[in-house]
Amino acid sequence: MTVTVRDLRKWKTEGTKFTMLTAYDYTTAKWLERAGIPVLLVGDSLGMTMLGYPDTLSVSMDDMIRHASAVVRGAPNALVIGDMPFMAYHASAEDAIRNAGRFMQEARVHAVKMEGGGRVIDYARQLTSMGIPVMGHLGLTPQFVNQFGGWRVQGRSEEAAERILEDATALEEAGAFSIVLEGMPSTLGRRVTDAVGIPTIGIGAGAGCDAQVLVIQDVMGLNPDHVAKFVRQYGRLGESLEAAARQFDQDVRSGAFPTAEHEYAAR
Numbered sequence: 001m002t003v004t005v006r007d008l009r010k011w012k013t014e015g016t017k018f019t020m021l022t023a024y025d026y027t028t029a030k031w032l033e034r035a036g037i038p039v040l041l042v043g044d045s046l047g048m049t050m051l052g053y054p055d056t057l058s059v060s061m062d063d064m065i066r067h068a069s070a071v072v073r074g075a076p077n078a079l080v081i082g083d084m085p086f087m088a089y090h091a092s093a094e095d096a097i098r099n100a101g102r103f104m105q106e107a108r109v110h111a112v113k114m115e116g117g118g119r120v121i122d123y124a125r126q127l128t129s130m131g132i133p134v135m136g137h138l139g140l141t142p143q144f145v146n147q148f149g150g151w152r153v154q155g156r157s158e159e160a161a162e163r164i165l166e167d168a169t170a171l172e173e174a175g176a177f178s179i180v181l182e183g184m185p186s187t188l189g190r191r192v193t194d195a196v197g198i199p200t201i202g203i204g205a206g207a208g209c210d211a212q213v214l215v216i217q218d219v220m221g222l223n224p225d226h227v228a229k230f231v232r233q234y235g236r237l238g239e240s241l242e243a244a245a246r247q248f249d250q251d252v253r254s255g256a257f258p259t260a261e262h263e264y265a266a267r
């Protein structure tokens with residue numbers, strides 16, 4: 001059955017925890033849907049994980065739409081969220097509306113995500129009034145990495161925590177259907193979760209959140225050189241991939257592959 005934003009609200013009310021994973025391509029989306037992951041985020045983290053940039057700032061709407069449409073085709077029953085990239089909604093409400101509209105029409109995602117509070121709260125209000133569900137994102141929002149002076153945990157002082165709490169309640173009031181809480185003390189993750197009626201989805205925000213999200217490369221062990229504190233690796237796909245590629249190379253060099261079973265006969 002197709003997952004909708006209504007399911008997420010119901011799960012919050014029932015106290016049912018759920019998961020979201022990032023996905024950027026058709027094949028991975030297919031496997032994640034088979035695994036029963038209800039929500040897939042086509043994150044602008046694809047700039048780092050798929051395109052090799054040092055941060056998310058170079059990602060364009062065209063990049064996002066190409067990857068998001070592949071994920072939608074791979075996981076027709078999941079709730080697929082398109083992450084609005086840097087500068088897709090920063091200059092004006094018109095940009096936010098046009099780009100969220102592109103995501104819905106061209107990639108067929110079911111909702112969009114935007115980072116930050118402030119003017120984003122007003123954009124969330126406008127988009128939801130047009131039938132475009134919005135997921136908020138507060139705390140260590142990667143598009144602000146230069147403003148933060150690096151990848152730094154946010155909301156550590158009481159004043160900063162209050163600001164995040166205010167943004168979260170304002171996002172809910174503006175119609176957002178859920179909020180990602182990233183890189184903040186677990187006490188704050190729990191405070192925000194208790195303060196809002198919409199689900200919070202944590203990444204480095206502690207166990208008090210209603211749901212958890214991780215980046216697929218981190219979960220699958222495809223990024224073994226840097227494992228952040230909030231990550232648990234559930235697979236070792238990087239090592240399996242390397243071993244399989246080495247074996248293929250060795251087999252071809254030694255003549256062990258291909259053998260008769262892999263060959264076509266003439267008529």
Ligand code: KIV
Pocket residue numbers: 022041042043044045046083180182203213215
């Ligand atoms: O882009 C992304 O992957 C994200 C998650 C880390 C929440 O925004």
